[in-house]
Amino acid sequence: MFTHMVSPLTPYLPVAVVLGLAGLLAVLIPALTTRLGPRSVNEIKSATFECGSDPIGSARQRFAVKFYVVALLFIVFDVEAVFLYPWAVNFKALGWFGYGTMVAFAFTLVMGLVYIWKKGALTWES
Amino acid sequence: MTIPEFTMADFWPVIPAGILTAAAIVLMISEVFLGAAASRTYQSLLSVLACVLAGAVALMNMTDTPRAVLQGYAVMDPFSSFLTLVVCVGTGLAALLAAGFLQHRNAERGEFYALMLFAAAGMTLLGLSNEFITLFVNLEVLSVATYALTAWLRRGSRPSEGAFKYFILGAFAAALMLYGAALLYGATGTTHLTDMAAKLRAALAETDASGGHPKQMLIYAGFLLVGAGFAFKVAAVPFHMWTPDVYEGAPTPVTALMSAGVKAAAFVALVRVFMALGPAVDPQLPFIAFSVLALLTMVVGNLLALPQRNVKRMLAYSSIAHAGYLLLGVAALFAVGKDAKVGVLSSTPLVGISGSMQSDVYQGILFYLLGYTVTAIGAFGTIVALERREDETKGNAWDLDRFAGLGSRKPGWALAMTVFMLSLGGVPPTVGFIGKVLLFRAAVDAGLLGLSIVGMLASAAGVYYYLRVVVYMYMRPAPEGALVPERRWTTELALVATAAGTVLFGVLPGPITALLQRTDMLFHR
Numbered sequence: 269m270f271t272h273m274v275s276p277l278t279p280y281l282p283v284a285v286v287l288g289l290a291g292l293l294a295v296l297i298p299a300l301t302t303r304l305g306p307r308s309v310n311e312i313k314s315a316t317f318e319c320g321s322d323p324i325g326s327a328r329q330r331f332a333v334k335f336y337v338v339a340l341l342f343i344v345f346d347v348e349a350v351f352l353y354p355w356a357v358n359f360k361a362l363g364w365f366g367y368g369t370m371v372a373f374a375f376t377l378v379m380g381l382v383y384i385w386k387k388g389a390l391t392w393e394s
Numbered sequence: 395m396t397i398p399e400f401t402m403a404d405f406w407p408v409i410p411a412g413i414l415t416a417a418a419i420v421l422m423i424s425e426v427f428l429g430a431a432a433s434r435t436y437q438s439l440l441s442v443l444a445c446v447l448a449g450a451v452a453l454m455n456m457t458d459t460p461r462a463v464l465q466g467y468a469v470m471d472p473f474s475s476f477l478t479l480v481v482c483v484g485t486g487l488a489a490l491l492a493a494g495f496l497q498h499r500n501a502e503r504g505e506f507y508a509l510m511l512f513a514a515a516g517m518t519l520l521g522l523s524n525e526f527i528t529l530f531v532n533l534e535v536l537s538v539a540t541y542a543l544t545a546w547l548r549r550g551s552r553p554s555e556g557a558f559k560y561f562i563l564g565a566f567a568a569a570l571m572l573y574g575a576a577l578l579y580g581a582t583g584t585t586h587l588t589d590m591a592a593k594l595r596a597a598l599a600e601t602d603a604s605g606g607h608p609k610q611m612l613i614y615a616g617f618l619l620v621g622a623g624f625a626f627k628v629a630a631v632p633f634h635m636w637t638p639d640v641y642e643g644a645p646t647p648v649t650a651l652m653s654a655g656v657k658a659a660a661f662v663a664l665v666r667v668f669m670a671l672g673p674a675v676d677p678q679l680p681f682i683a684f685s686v687l688a689l690l691t692m693v694v695g696n697l698l699a700l701p702q703r704n705v706k707r708m709l710a711y712s713s714i715a716h717a718g719y720l721l722l723g724v725a726a727l728f729a730v731g732k733d734a735k736v737g738v739l740s741s742t743p744l745v746g747i748s749g750s751m752q753s754d755v756y757q758g759i760l761f762y763l764l765g766y767t768v769t770a771i772g773a774f775g776t777i778v779a780l781e782r783r784e785d786e787t788k789g790n791a792w793d794l795d796r797f798a799g800l801g802s803r804k805p806g807w808a809l810a811m812t813v814f815m816l817s818l819g820g821v822p823p824t825v826g827f828i829g830k831v832l833l834f835r836a837a838v839d840a841g842l843l844g845l846s847i848v849g850m851l852a853s854a855a856g857v858y859y860y861l862r863v864v865v866y867m868y869m870r871p872a873p874e875g876a877l878v879p880e881r882r883w884t885t886e887l888a889l890v891a892t893a894a895g896t897v898l899f900g901v902l903p904g905p906i907t908a909l910l911q912r913t914d915m916l917f918h919r
Binding site: 361362363365376379380382383386387 | 397400415419422423425426427
């Protein structure tokens with residue numbers, strides 16, 4: 269009788285295990301690193317994190333335009349992935365037409381990549 | 395999941411845009427691989443070739459049956475095909491003008507032509523979009539390309555100022571339009587114009603528990619915002635403030651493209667949206683809105699152009715005035731017809747004009763767009779031919795004095811400029827005259843007598859500032875030490891083509907009007 273009384277929470281047992289493991293790791297790893305890791309404190313490391321620029325001083329300073337180029341490129345290929353994913357999921361159903369459309373789409377983007385590559389937007393030091 | 399089935403019939407309307415995009419990619423890539431070539435005139439010629447091919451396909455599409463394509467996201471009708479043709483003519487001529495202009499400034503790069511062709515592809519697609527998201531994306535494709543083109547000569551202060559103003563205000567207007575589209579979507583639950591038109595009436599009549607109409611304000615606000623977005627793009631008063639600064643700051647071939655292509659595409663999309671949605675709600679509202687816009691734009695555009703000594707700025711204000719005449723045509727689409735005499739404003743209920751008269755108005759609008767494109771590009775082309783890099787820093791590069799004595803120095807250019815000025819003023823035997831005749835006749839037939847008279851008076855005032863350029867060219871001596879303009883065969887070819895077109899279509903408008911004389915210009919259902 270008792271064996272048939274399955275608690276409604278039983279299917280969630282794996283979740284509880286994962287939660288427990290995650291909690292354990294969350295405590296264990298910081299604890300181990302603070303105990304075992306070597307420490308060296310210097311001025312730059314303890315400064316406020318500000319993406320590579322000086323956190324104190326005038327805010328009106330020039331940024332290298334490369335930052336923006338990289339950000340733009342990131343968005344372009346991020347969005348490309350968003351478009352590619354639904355197509356990849358339905359690859360068989362969409363057939364050759366879908367394939368042709370995606371090839372045209374990807375080709376246009378690759379041409380853009382070739383262009384910026386040749387223009388030198390991907391070389392950081394110049 | 396249902397897989398959409400497409401046939402070749404779905405793709406014909408977008409093939410011109412495909413040709414333009416492909417050519418743009420080729421130009422972009424050619425710039426990085428063949429960039430070091432001594433002369434880059436081939437880039438201009440390649441752009442012209444792409445425009446010719448795309449225009450030929452568009453001409454073929456003109457005779458095809460109007461229908462919805464690509465699952466109703468786009469339409470194939472003579473209205474959009476003719477726009478594609480106009481855009482291709484405009485872009486081709488502007489690319490030809492750009493060759494000499496950019497060479498003189500050592501700024502000729504493949505990206506310039508690529509951006510031009512991307513913008514042109516956006517324009518052609520904007521004309522055939524039948525769905526708000528498609529429409530917005532294409533509007534952005536053309537806008538972003540023109541923002542970048544405006545700032546092409548980025549070293550000067552005027553280009554930066556113009557581009558910045560254009561970008562900020564343009565982005566703002568696009569956001570307004572998108573907001574309006576979102577409100578209309580909220581009221582009807584669809585972004586397709588055809589479905590939206592079918593659902594608007596029911597949404598408007600919907601009542602809540604207290605007997606009010608909850609969606610009424612939503613829909614009206616949506617219309618207002620979409621209308622404002624379009625009014626910005628066509629530079630209608632009071633949304634015109636950016637025009638003179640942007641037109642002055644942009645490289646002159648780009649100004650030519652903006653005054654012709656961008657405006658034509660925005661007008662076609664405006665007509666499509668409001669002809670689909672306006673009658674479904676109440677033709678009275680779009681009629682009043684467009685009448686007021688037309689009145690303001692015609693009068694203010696012409697009056698502001700009067701005191702301009704700067705020819706490029708004068709042409710910018712003139713392009714505002716010409717948008718006013720076109721808005722008169724748009725207003726006529728919502729008027730009543732021959733029997734009722736509508737004043738400047740009317741309070742009688744309007745039912746929309748009958749089919750045959752509508753086709754007259756469409757004919758007037760499209761012919762005017764073609765005529766204005768050819769003439770405006772010619773007029774800006776003459777400025778391209780005349781202006782020198784050395785003058786731009788002095789701030790008076792486009793002063794009327796530059797035209798003084800041109801009649802004796804360069805009789806051919808002076809003659810061409812005279813033709814363009816007469817055409818812009820609406821003097822026969824030019825295409826501008828025929829365009830005004832067709833447009834104003836259709837407006838009067840639709841009952842817009844009062845507005846038409848105002849428009850004719852305003853355009854008569856316009857003749858003053860157009861003819862002043864002619865007076866300077868023939869009756870004033872050239873100033874001491876005037877720089878001798880350089881001759882370039884590409885620029886002169888464009889000038890000859892536009893001048894010949896301006897006169898030819900003015901003398902023999904028959905083939906074009908026959909092409910436009912159709913009852914099924916705009917595909918609705």
